[in-house]
Structures are given as C-alpha cells and as structure tokens.
Amino acid sequence: MTSSPKAIEAREKIRAQFPDDYDAGARAGFTNSPDYPSGFHSWSLERRDAFFAGYNAGRCDRPKINGKNDD
Known part of the structure; x- marks a missing residue:
C-alpha cells in the first residue's frame, strides 16, 4: 500500500x-x-473510525486473485 x-x-x-x-x-x-x-453501533465515532481505517488497510493488503482483486 x-x-x-x-x-x-x-x-x-x-x-x-x-x-x-x-x-x-x-x-x-x-x-x-x-x-x-x-456492539459496533454503540461505539464512539473514534472507535468506528479506527475499525474502518483498519478495514481499508486490510482491503488494500488483500492478495490479488487471478491477477486482480475480487472487488
């Protein structure tokens, strides 16, 4: 990334x-x-932002399958 x-x-x-x-x-x-x-929907905005920041990093690190991402 x-x-x-x-x-x-x-x-x-x-x-x-x-x-x-x-x-x-x-x-x-x-x-x-x-x-x-x-309990995600009861988390503070900062905690949800941390989850989504990690989610985005994880999606970017996904291995490519058949030469492309599966998006």
Missing part, C-alpha cells in the same frame, strides 16, 4: 489509540467479512 507520510502518521495515531478495533477492522477487510463487531 502506498500512502503519503501524512496518511501513514494519521493511521498510526488511530491504531495507537484503538489497536484492537483497528486490528479487527484489518482482519475484516482482509477476509472480506461483511459483519460488524458486536
């Missing part, structure tokens, strides 16, 4: 604040899981 230094810094800051939520999002994105974690 290629990102600007500013984006990398922002992502690292989010991950430092909410490592479990970021990692859960990264796993969900990487495995293409459509499910939200339990």
Whole structure:
C-alpha cells in the first residue's frame, strides 16, 4: 500500500489509540467479512473510525486473485 507520510502518521495515531478495533477492522477487510463487531453501533465515532481505517488497510493488503482483486 502506498500512502503519503501524512496518511501513514494519521493511521498510526488511530491504531495507537484503538489497536484492537483497528486490528479487527484489518482482519475484516482482509477476509472480506461483511459483519460488524458486536456492539459496533454503540461505539464512539473514534472507535468506528479506527475499525474502518483498519478495514481499508486490510482491503488494500488483500492478495490479488487471478491477477486482480475480487472487488
């Protein structure tokens, strides 16, 4: 994944604040899981942002299948 230094810094800051939520999002994105974690809709906006930041990173890290992503 290629990102600007500013984006990398922002992502690292989010991950430092909410490592479990970021990692859960990264796993969900990487495995293409459509499910939200339990209690997701009652989380603070910052926690949901961490989940989606991880989800986006996980989707970008997905291996290519047959030469292309399955999007």
